Amino acid sequence: MFRKLLIANRGEIACRIIETAHRMGVATVAVHSEADELARHVALADQAVPIGPPPPAESYLQGARIIEAAQATGAEAIHPGYGFLSENPDFVEAVERAGLTFIGPSAKAIRAMGLKDAAKALMEQAGVPVVPGYHGENQDDAHLSGAAEAIGYPVLIKAVAGGGGKGMRKVIRAAEFPAALAAARSEARNAFGNDAVLIEKYIEQPRHIEVQVFGDGTDAVHLFERDCSLQRRHQKVIEEAPAPGMTPEMRAAMGDAAVRAAKAIGYKGAGTIEFIVDGSDGLHPDRFWFMEMNTRLQVEHPVTEAVTGLDLVEWQLRVAAGEGLPLTQDQIPLNGHAFEARLYAEDVPAGFLPATGTLAHLAFPPGIRADTGVRSSDAISPFYDPMIAKIIAHGPTRAVALNRLARALEDTRVAGTTTNLAFLGALARHPGFARGEVDTGLIERDLSTLTAATGPSRAVQAAAMLEAAAPPDGPLAGFTLWAPLRRTLTLAHAGDEITGAVLVHGPGRATVEIDGDTLEAHRDAGGWRIAGASPGQVARAGGAIHVFAGAAGTFSFTSLDPLDRAAAAAAHSGLIEAPMPGLVKSVMVGAGEAVTTGQPLAILEAMKMEHTLTAPRDGTVAEVMATAGAQVEAGAALIRLDEEDTE
Structure with a gap:
């Protein structure tokens, strides 16, 4: 058995190989681009060697550098994982010439299967x-068209090289064949440098x-x-x-x-x-x-x-x-039976476009296998495949395994980037899929249902409000002598603003008011319960509040500072209002006094904290409508500036 193994890959597959190698007592060497210097696979390996800039063509596809790294670290074998150099016969031969072992098939076997x-x-x-189809060397348009006629429509035009759906076109009738052939060839030429195609019978x-x-x-x-x-x-x-x-x-x-x-x-x-x-x-x-x-x-x-x-x-x-x-x-x-779901950073409503971002939060449920190459605070790079993890569920029967997968997806928590998590959950709960009625067209037929976006429920909004109202160092608590402690908040989600109020009745008891709806809340060991139901787990990360709402998905909110909002409004109207209920501690200006942008005007005490209200612009105080010691409501006019000179 080898004593040391170099993994010529990155991400989850590199991590997965390293874990088995370590279990077998084999030391590991990771290679990494500049973008992956702090990646998970680098942290797991016994040694790590930098091999170039972020683009794969300048790092992970540089076979000579990878072989040099293996020789320099004393590795006896190279495991290619999948992708990158894994099916490159020239790389296999170079590895063997260097006296190293390639973990995989021979170059001859790869070449034999390399062209369809x-x-x-x-x-x-x-x-x-x-x-049934045509796989010959004659690439003349008329010959290929005749082959399609002989096979019988519908047919599939496929590039002889490559994969991933590139250079592939379905053709329903003869009149569509010339345009489809030209498109397939162009795509194949750009992707693989080879525009040769084959024709196959399309299976309905x-x-x-x-x-x-x-x-x-x-x-x-x-x-x-x-x-x-x-x-x-x-x-x-x-x-x-x-x-x-x-x-x-x-x-x-x-x-x-x-x-x-x-x-x-x-x-x-x-x-x-x-x-x-x-x-x-x-x-x-x-x-x-x-x-x-x-x-x-x-x-x-x-x-x-x-x-x-x-x-x-x-x-x-x-x-x-x-x-x-x-x-x-x-x-x-x-x-038994097993399923694997591929969790990606991608924008499903936008057509499954790859997404980037920093993973503010990432956690998988216990008892489930999750193969991943990233952790919380890691970035999803634009240079590589945006896979976050593979979630694998096993059970004694298909029905049990599928239920476990669906539950695992509901309990997976990811925030900081757009993902396909809700889409995967919808697939796992798809009734046709549950019955085993699977074919390659299922997703396309039900795409609108599977990708239907849902907004945050009132319970989810309330949970976010409760988290926003809580101080960073502890749970929401407090009291006043005359009424429940009240705090007005505004949250932003997906471009929308949600304004509400949290009323604290005592430890673990609160009421949330949003747009005329009143939701009772109590806190137990599992978190806040809203109207008898759990809205999901809540976490603060990356400057936002994230509510992990199971099958409904993850909803992220940012808290809008009422002082900033009040200042923005005042900048236009010249009217400084109380952004929240509170006690006017002091007023620092008088009528007729000139003020400059940012100058303190008054101090308001609310939620046991003092908030300084400042001048939103240069101007003159026209009127002071509050006095120290006064209790005011949210929106109460405190100070008015003269109308702004627009000349």
């Missing part, structure tokens, strides 16, 4: 079913089911299947294992085909054979076809680990160190 058309031809030779109700394979270079096994049908724009959102509706016959057929594919290229390490499945009439052994092979560890590998109880990274390290397959096919267990 060549891979499909190879799979046909190995007896693996492939989607497709399911995306993949099989986890593992080889030692000679033999291979499968670790069952994962269903990745829940997608948006060809990007996976929630994955599960095993696939809903899977039959023993279908599993055997898919597993055998996947193992044949791995053996055909002498595969070594963890890999995934992706199949497209016709789900229009259940699952049948003659209705699945090879799409592509991912020659690396997959993002969604934790669901396979959950149902088998195995550690795929441990297997990778053991096989790379020269061991054979740890288990035979009949020794690999399949227990």
